[in-house]
Amino acid sequence: MSLEVVHSRVILVRHGHYERIGDEGDTVWGLTPLGRRQAVRTGRRLAQILDAAQGRFEGLFSSPWPRALQTAEIAAHELHIDRIKVKPYLHEVLPIVDANRVAEFGVHPGLPFTSPEDRALTVKQVEKVRDRFFRAPKQTQFAVIFTHGNLIRYLVAHTLRLPYEAWSRFDCSHCGITELRIYQEDFEALINYNDTGHLPPSLITTA
Template sequence: MNRWLLRGLAGLLLVSSALQAQTPAPAAKTIYLIRHGHYSPDPKADEKLGPHLSALGVAQAKLVGARLAGMPKGFDKLYVSPVQRARDTAAAIAPGFAGRKFETIDDLAECTPPTRRAEIMAKEKPEDLAACQAALDRVFDAHFKPASGAESTEMYVCHGNVIRYLVTRSLGVDSKAWLEMSVGHASITKIRIEADGRYKVIAVGDVGHLPPNLLTGASGDGERDLAVSALPE
């Protein structure tokens, strides 16, 4: 073989080896999905952003924030939905992460993806269902993959529909099954993506940081508030 050709091949191999050495190896990523706290309907609220948290929701958000701040590994990235109740929840969590900022992901906004429930599908416009699914699939494809170079832990403050849909994608099951789950306000859902791309759903709707009288938002939870009742006479 021509010696110049051999030299050229040798050079290409060296460049390829150098590039491989510079490419960070995949690593595990742990994702925490935090549902926003309780809120009450407000006809005066911005139609797109929705209402603020209620007093009860603020209390829930502060409690989940304390739990998250106490986690030993900390968080490498913080994300939040653009919707007001999620932003309020992130604001209540933020003091535990001084100097850090939440990055807004528009695709994390609450929406309704396709479901098995005919009564839900009948109320939604097909184009809205498709747009919601496309947005949540973009979130999954962009973020639910191994980290690069070193293990990473990320927090996403968002919504019940969003969380349940992302759980079905992580499990590799029919995404239309998302409504067969229920997650409470200020709950924690934890999903780990291994370096080789395998998914491990570790917790869904964990509310161990909330006392029973502050549980709302999941199927079976009652209506509650923080109003002070009259002092018995």
């Protein structure tokens, strides 16, 4: 006879394809028509995942930036969920490129080296997300988070006990679904990464 292992599922969804119009920036840029189609299909896939899930549902959480929040709203419609919990610390974070670790991780094309101050700010934000969603669970539960590619990759790197600089080795598609699982005794596992099986090849984009 098997016993249920208490765990917490953190389901991370990158936002859909989005407009980059002029210099309006991250607090303005929203989804393209392609991104909206991606979000609809993602919502339908999440409906299947949530329907089969066990434990307490913590809710849908989202970055405040439009491309993530719009993805969450479209998916929530497919899920018949009215409330999205918007958290400011779920917005995108800077890419970390360490000048002292080029031999290990190389230089990501087109990105400047990260200052110690910017790295510290990025790590602080990642830790804030972890403090909220990666605590050892007292009961089986799950949450869905709509956020951004760099933050997802940092969270995966942390779970795999990799340096944050390893983020650049992970591709992250629009509306890709990633699941991390947290158990008691401070054990974490990557269940799946960047799943795009709910999208036809014509709808899979990364940049």
